[in-house]
Amino acid sequence: MEITSSSSTITITGNIKSIANFSEIKSLTDNVSAEHKSIVIKIIDSLSITSSVIGYFNKLVLKDNITIDMRIGNEQLFHLIDDLNLTSTFNAKKIK
Numbered sequence: 001m002e003i004t005s006s007s008s009t010i011t012i013t014g015n016i017k018s019i020a021n022f023s024e025i026k027s028l029t030d031n032v033s034a035e036h037k038s039i040v041i042k043i044i045d046s047l048s049i050t051s052s053v054i055g056y057f058n059k060l061v062l063k064d065n066i067t068i069d070m071r072i073g074n075e076q077l078f079h080l081i082d083d084l085n086l087t088s089t090f091n092a093k094k095i096k
Contacts, residue, residue, distance in 0.1 A: 001013070001014035001015060001016055001017070001018075001021045001024070001046070002014055003024050003025060003028055005028055005031075005032050007036070008032060008035075008036035008038060008039045008040060009039070009040040009041075009042065010025075010028060010029060010032055010039060010040070010041045010042070011042045011044065012025065012041070012042065012043050012044065012046065013044045013045060013046075014045065014046065015045075015046045015047055015048065016043070016046045016048065016049050016050055016053055017048065017050065018050075019052070021050070021053075022050055022052045022053050022056070025053055025056070026053075026056055029041075029056070029057075029060070033060060033064065033066045037065070037066055037067065038066070038067040038069070039066060039067070039068055039069070040068075040069045040070075040071065041057070041068055041069070041070045041071070041090075042070075042071045042073075042095070043070065043071070043072050043073065043074070043077060044073045044095070045073050045074055046074060046077055047074055047076055047077060048076075048077060048080065049077060049080070049081075054084070054086070057070075057090060058086070058089065061089055061090070062089075067091070068089075068090045068091060069090075069091045069093075070090040070091060070092040070093070071092075071093055071094075071095050072092055072093070072094055072095060073094075073095040075094070078092065078094045
């Protein structure tokens, strides 16, 4: 997995699958959300997402009042977010 940021946009490529991935995502997202109350998270090609990452993003939205606009490239991951009823929470949209 690789993660980069530019202003209020965070881009994740590769599969999100380990605790180390969660730590990287949390660290970078903490830095971005400290300066921006609305962030865009692009998950380009990951097939899945760990529960710790989902929980962390949920906390950002519900507790810290950070607006997340999630853009998802993988159809399977988009359906997972939808099945978990998180589409509206994360403003999730499929990347075309």
